[in-house]
Structure formats: structure tokens, C-alpha cells
Amino acid sequence: xxxxxxxxxxxxxxxxxxVYKSFGELEVLKGINIDVMKGEVICIIGPSGSGxxxxxxxINALNxxxxxxxxxxxxxxxxxxxxxxxxxxxxxxxxxxxxxxPHKTALENIMMAPLKVLNQxxxxxxxxxxxxxxxxxxxxxxxxxxxxLSGGQQQRVAIARSLAMxxxxxxxxxxxxxxDPETVNEVLLAIKDLAQKGMxxxxxxxxxxxxxxxxxxxxxxxxxxxxxxxxxxxFFTEAKDPRTQEFLSQIL
Amino acid sequence: MDVVWEWFQWLNSEHGIKLTIxxxxxxxxxxxxxxxxxxxxxxxxxxxxxxxxMGGAWLQMSKFIWIxxxxxxxxxxxxxxxxxxxxxxxxxxxxxxxxxxxxxxxGVFSSYGWxxxxxxxxxxxxxVEIFRAGIESVPKSMVEAADxxxxxxxxxxxxxxxxxxxxxxxxxxxxxxINLIKTTTVAYAIAVPETLYISNQIxxxxxxxxxxxxxxxxxxxxxxxILVTIMHRWEKSIRVPGFGN
Numbered sequence: 001x002x003x004x005x006x007x008x009x010x011x012x013x014x015x016x017x018x019v020y021k022s023f024g025e026l027e028v029l030k031g032i033n034i035d036v037m038k039g040e041v042i043c044i045i046g047p048s049g050s051g052x053x054x055x056x057x058x059i060n061a062l063n064x065x066x067x068x069x070x071x072x073x074x075x076x077x078x079x080x081x082x083x084x085x086x087x088x089x090x091x092x093x094x095x096x097x098x099x100x101x102p103h104k105t106a107l108e109n110i111m112m113a114p115l116k117v118l119n120q121x122x123x124x125x126x127x128x129x130x131x132x133x134x135x136x137x138x139x140x141x142x143x144x145x146x147x148x149l150s151g152g153q154q155q156r157v158a159i160a161r162s163l164a165m166x167x168x169x170x171x172x173x174x175x176x177x178x179x180d181p182e183t184v185n186e187v188l189l190a191i192k193d194l195a196q197k198g199m200x201x202x203x204x205x206x207x208x209x210x211x212x213x214x215x216x217x218x219x220x221x222x223x224x225x226x227x228x229x230x231x232x233x234x235f236f237t238e239a240k241d242p243r244t245q246e247f248l249s250q251i252l
Numbered sequence: 253m254d255v256v257w258e259w260f261q262w263l264n265s266e267h268g269i270k271l272t273i274x275x276x277x278x279x280x281x282x283x284x285x286x287x288x289x290x291x292x293x294x295x296x297x298x299x300x301x302x303x304x305x306m307g308g309a310w311l312q313m314s315k316f317i318w319i320x321x322x323x324x325x326x327x328x329x330x331x332x333x334x335x336x337x338x339x340x341x342x343x344x345x346x347x348x349x350x351x352x353x354x355x356x357x358x359g360v361f362s363s364y365g366w367x368x369x370x371x372x373x374x375x376x377x378x379x380v381e382i383f384r385a386g387i388e389s390v391p392k393s394m395v396e397a398a399d400x401x402x403x404x405x406x407x408x409x410x411x412x413x414x415x416x417x418x419x420x421x422x423x424x425x426x427x428x429x430i431n432l433i434k435t436t437t438v439a440y441a442i443a444v445p446e447t448l449y450i451s452n453q454i455x456x457x458x459x460x461x462x463x464x465x466x467x468x469x470x471x472x473x474x475x476x477x478i479l480v481t482i483m484h485r486w487e488k489s490i491r492v493p494g495f496g497n
């Protein structure tokens with residue numbers, strides 16, 4: 001399997017080049033280019049249906065692409081020979097609807113992948129899982145089932161579950177969109193903590209204040225193309241494209 | 253035990269309630285033998301029908317359309333025809349056809365054997381649909397979450413799809429297995445010595461139809477009651493908060 005390629009830290013850890021993707025007749029992505037360096041935090045914003053979620057789902061091969069190239073640590077995601085396990089060890093993903101396994105406790109949810117996928121010894125896995133529980137501030141909830149946790153708590157378990165695989169890149173797909181307003185903050189804090197400790201993060205989000213605070217670079221997408229991008233300091237104040245201006249005026 | 257037997261004898265002589273199955277050793281032995289045959293037949297058919305159900309549900313996920321069509325045809329055939337007709341079909345038609353092909357005289361399988369085959373396929377057809385519905389009830393997003401954690405599709409099936417699907421399946425499976433126990437009485441028609449067949453023999457010999465009818469009711473209520481209790485305990489033990497209830 002042609003997965004391990006030479007990649008060095010001076011190259012983008014995620015490199016998206018001229019990516020096209022359609023669902024049947026519907027063209028969702030029309031020539032997307034994004035480079036993400038290790039440790040960078042990227043926010044992708046834009047109106048509903050602009051292809052944001054599809055884009056980040058393509059990065060860990062949950063959706064395939066029609067043409068172009070997506071490379072993660074030098075691995076070509078669009079390669080049919082790709083060892084998906086190698087890719088998914090590097091890329092963690094957190095979903096809007098948390099998607100925790102409802103028949104497993106919080107701790108078991110976190111332990112499952114390292115145990116079954118990486119075949120790590122149980123003692124080591126459990127110790128790591130407990131550290132992660134502590135990191136996302138859920139001590140005392142280890143043996144709660146997802147159904148017994150609030151949305152914000154479930155989402156933090158989901159973050160911990162992804163971190164248990166020691167990924168290099170984390171993808172967040174509108175992770176606060178399904179949450180009650182009062183629990184949004186606890187999830188954002190957990191992500192912020194990750195970002196500050198140097199995790200490479202790609203977020204699709206509607207939380208503009210948060211994007212402004214933590215992003216190194218913001219991309220605005222509309223109808224499958226990147227309309228405008230830039231560092232938050234200039235992006236929010238000096239947007240040039242009328243579509244960006246309109247979107248920002250509605251949301252800010 | 254003798255006290256009990258004597259009490260039933262007294263019940264007969266004083267009140268005319270004739271339960272020979274309790275004080276006549278010959279009747280008692282054949283009657284409990286009949287119950288044992290019912291239990292045995294039910295358990296074997298349950299196990300086989302579950303295996304058939306799982307296999308069928310798995311085959312229905314096949315990418316080859318003709319495999320899915322064969323499974324669908326099997327389900328339609330066994331679901332839409334009466335179990336007694338199926339039993340006759342196996343016992344008379346298939347058996348004699350097999351006998352003429354193989355040259356085995358006196359039937360390829362015993363009547364008990366054909367009852368097992370026929371009833372297992374009958375209940376299995378329903379189980380395929382039950383298991384398929386269970387598998388389809390597992391949200392695709394759950395499978396995606398497992399995918400994105402690096403699980404192989406077989407691991408996803410074992411650790412995510414199956415554990416969730418069988419929680420959804422259990423109530424429907426429960427119903428089908430109860431039905432199966434009750435349907436074992438059709439084996440009467442090909443002289444499998446199960447509860448109803450033996451009871452019929454006893455009431456023909458002893459002229460105690462009303463008594464034996466009540467006993468037969470009681471036997472099935474108890475047998476089904478035991479199954480229901482076990483299945484409910486099982487359902488309860490695997491219940492998780494916030495899922496499927």
C-alpha cells in the first residue's frame with residue numbers, strides 16, 4: 001500500500017489542490033485550494049449549502065472527490081490504494097451530532113478505537129482515556145452512557161474519543177451547531193485548549209467570535225468556491241468581496 | 253410424589269375429573285415425553301431460525317442483485333404461505349423426491365427432522381426481515397464515526413452495528429419466537445409426538461377431552477411464559493439509557 005510518503009514539517013500537513021466534488025448533477029466543490037501548516041488553526045465559514053462540511057469530510061475520506069488532490073502528511077487521500085487506517089490515525093473528526101456509541105460508557109467510547117483498531121494494551125489505553133476525560137473536564141462522568149450526558153458533555157467525550165487515536169489533525173464539523181447555547185462555551189473551551197497546545201485544527205463553524213479568537217486563517221466559501229480568505233485581523237474588517245460582506249453583515 | 257398422584261386419583265373417583273396423565277404411569281410418561289419433544293423442537297428451530305435470519309440479513313446486504321433476489325424470494329415464499337402447507341410440502345413432496353433421487357427407502361428424514369427443517373425456514377424468513385430492519389435502524393452517522401476512527405467494515409459491523417441492531421430487534425424477535433413455539437403444534441399433522449399429538453392420543457384412549465384441552469392450554473401458557481420472562485430479562489439487561497426506549 002502506497003501510504004507512507006516523505007513529508008517534512010516545512011510542507012503543509014494538509015494540502016488541498018483544485019478539488020472538485022459533485023453529488024450526481026449537483027456540483028458541491030468547484031476547485032478548492034487550501035494549505036494548512038502543522039499547528040495552524042483554520043476556520044471555514046459560509047452560508048449553508050456552500051460545501052464546507054463536504055470539504056472537511058473529504059479530508060478524511062468519508063466522501064471521495066471527483067478530481068484534484070488532497071494530501072494529509074503526504075498521503076494522497078484520493079488514491080484508491082490508500083490505507084484508510086493510516087489516514088485515520090492522523091486525522092480525527094468530531095461531528096455536529098456527536099455520534100457517540102450509545103451502548104458504551106463515556107470511558108468505553110474513548111477506549112474503543114485504541115483497543116480495537118490499534119490493539120494497544122488495555123491498561124495503557126484506560127490510563128490515557130482517564131487523562132483525556134480530565135482534559136475535557138468530565139471527571140466523574142466516566143461510567144455515564146451518552147444518553148445520560150448533556151449535548152455539551154457528549155461533544156467533549158467525542159473530542160476525547162478522537163484524541164485517543166493521537167491524531168495530527170483534528171476536523172470539527174459544526175460541532176456546536178446542535179448544542180444548547182449554555183453548553184456551547186464548554187465545547188469551545190475544549191477546542192481552544194487543543195489549539196493552544198499546537199494541534200492542527202480545521203473547523204467548519206458559525207461561531208464568528210470564536211473563529212476570530214482562535215483562527216490563524218479564515219476561509220469564506222460560497223457555492224463551492226473559496227470567495228475570500230485571510231487572517232482574522234483583516235478578514236472581518238477588510239472583506240472585499242460583496243458576498244463576504246453580505247454574509248458578515250448578516251451574521252455579525 | 254405418591255400423595256400427589258393419589259390426590260388426582262381421588263379427584264377422578266370423587267368428582268369425575270379424569271387427569272390420567274398424573275396417576276397413570278403410561279400416560280404420564282408419554283405426556284411428559286410430548287412436552288419434552290415440544291421443548292426440544294422449539295429450541296432447535298429457534299436456534300436454526302436465528303442462524304438463518306442472520307445469514308439471510310447478511311446476504312441481503314450483498315452487492316449482487318440476484319443474491320438479494322433469492323433471499324427476497326425465500327422470504328416471500330415462507331412468509332406468504334401457511335406453515336402447515338409448507339410442512340406437508342417438505343414431508344410428502346420433498347421427502348419423496350429426495351428418496352427417489354438418493355434411493356433411500358422409507359424417507360430421507362424422520363417426521364421430526366422435516367418438522368425441524370420446515371419450521372426453521374418458516375421462522376427464519378421472518379427473522380431475516382427482523383434482523384435487516386435492525387441493521388437498517390442503526391444511524392449511518394454512527395457508522396461514519398466508527399469509520400473515521402479507523403475501524404474496518406467488519407469491526408464496524410461487530411462493535412457498532414450488531415450491538416445496536418440487536419437491541420432494536422429483540423422485541424420483534426421475541427414475538428416471532430413466541431409464534432414459533434405455538435406453530436410447533438402443526439408438527440401434529442405429520443405425527444411428530446409433540447404435546448398436542450400426544451394429548452390427542454390420550455383423550456382418544458381415556459375419553460377425557462375437556463380435561464386434556466385445559467392441560468394443553470396450560471402447557472403452552474407456561475412454555476411461552478418462560479420464554480417471555482427470559483427474553484424480557486435479556487432486553488432489560490442490555491438496555492442503555494437514551495437508546496431504543
